[in-house]
Amino acid sequence: MVTIADVARAAGVSPSTVSYVLSGKRSISEATRRRVHHSIRKLGYHPNAGARALASNRSNVLALVVPLRTDLNVPVVMQFVTATVTEARTYDHDVLLLTADEGAEGLHRVVASSLADAIIVMDVEAAEPRVPVLRALARPAVLIGVPADPQGLACVDLDFTAAGAECVAHLADLGHRDIALIGPSPAVYERGTSYAGRFLRGFEETAAQRGVDTVTLACAPSYDGVREVLDDLLARPRALTGLVVHNEAILGPLLSELARRGRHVPDDISVLAVCPPDLAVAQSVPLSSVDIPAAELGGLAVELAMRRLDGLAEPEVRLLPPRLKVRSSTGPVVA
Amino acid sequence: MVTIADVARAAGVSPSTVSYVLSGKRSISEATRRRVHHSIRKLGYHPNAGARALASNRSNVLALVVPLRTDLNVPVVMQFVTATVTEARTYDHDVLLLTADEGAEGLHRVVASSLADAIIVMDVEAAEPRVPVLRALARPAVLIGVPADPQGLACVDLDFTAAGAECVAHLADLGHRDIALIGPSPAVYERGTSYAGRFLRGFEETAAQRGVDTVTLACAPSYDGVREVLDDLLARPRALTGLVVHNEAILGPLLSELARRGRHVPDDISVLAVCPPDLAVAQSVPLSSVDIPAAELGGLAVELAMRRLDGLAEPEVRLLPPRLKVRSSTGPVVA
């Protein structure tokens, strides 16, 4: 194994000089810099992560806690994960993956053992049980999602309230007066996942303001779930002209069921989805949608974590504004 | 921070004794064991990962390289990842996530810096460019997938050749004599991903043996891709009675297109999928399928890695036998 001492010897300097060349924590003459870098390359030197962590009390590792649930959108989770890893690498950090079923215990473990410098937690619930541990952690924590009391924690998320509002506004602008929200699976509501409630609030408040009548239904992520919801919705006395779907998993089934029942999108009924753009365009009808910016959120989470590691405390809750993209599934009400 | 010295003092023993209690590497009297464990709990001691890695030359971390491609099935990747993490934890290891775009360089980096004790690589191609680096690594590597020359590497995968054979056999047993294979997207073939070719071989060899006529088409993961393929397939002079679909992403679109064109599954046409079971049952018709055992593969990969870390060299290529589950999408040919 090549050590810093080998490099130092080869470059004719002391180990500390090599260290400083690498860390940039003190000024080095250009000549020395070059000799050191040359030796590093020639010998193929890579600093030992353990030794570095031990001496500096920094592991250069971020822990990322991912949910294993299957009732939430897996591609979104994956996008988020890859964005996090990619962004972390730009800060010379690696990502350690924890699953949510390790619980608060797992969070404590990686921090207490100095395995990770900071923690990013996905799929945060409103009454998030891990919050107390996270807050006591003595290491930065960034949550994706907003718990009821975010005091002392950094949180990033899509502004789901604004997203709900924007969905209603878009349909109202097109003349829709009777719309439904097909929400996530009942399990998501029961769990108190924070985004579901926030979206709903924005949806209903704006509907009230704009004089739009609404119905809201949860929907299990299956064909049966979709059939059930549509049976209910399409049988109502006041005909619906718009559907907002906050449930990525049922987009495909919903569209085929609508087609099977002879409802044309968007002429008979407008469909507006909340989902990643690639999913929206992969449907039989390219869907108008509000983007779930998983990649941006991942990058932002890493950025916040790094900033906190640098000792910069900042605004705690950061919500990204929703972006609505009109495609082919929403249109004016046809009389 | 609580150190091993603190624990030793509290328990009235030496630091080395505490270390041995933890590692089990030498026998300890029951009384001492208990006092040490008690102190550990009382003080909330967690061994420092960096110090441990430095002293023992073992990080207790496994690196997992995941692809970021969107043309392969994301839920399968995710299943694999969570299985890997879960299994690794049972060996007291954590998982460091690398993305494939770090390339061979990234593999070298994590090993050279002693960040990881072993590496697991997903999405291996037949002419896998990372193989030389992997082989030279001086740390165990386990591949998911089988490169052309697996010499010196551990590989695990589904036995795709047998899977292809079993698909044909199932349909042949039901009386089908004209079947098509709808394969992965063209990009997968171009990349030379090893499983695609192996499946194809099993499919064709068995078809030849059983006197079954076959057509094979790649299919882009989109509605247009599905339409194109079906336009071709359904226009053929000899009517197809069976479809084997080795492309998870198009299952939903394929079924709705078939329905739209008035083909009933399985009476008009049998559909046999290669996909995870949860995906198979989530379709409008519960699909007969050959399972892709992502979770088992993940667990197995970890197991092989751990064994190699313990110095046990073993059979290099391990293929899991396919398991075909008959559901509602395949049936006898209707005359």
Add this chain to the structure above:
DNA sequence: TTGAAAGCGCTACCAA
């Protein structure tokens, strides 16, 4: 601008 050297917390060898 550079060097010397004291630890960081743990493991594992050598002794007893």
Add this chain to the structure above:
DNA sequence: TTGGTAGCGCTTTCAA
């Protein structure tokens, strides 16, 4: 069955 202690490779303070 247990203790003492020399390092593991690096960072960072103190000194020059």
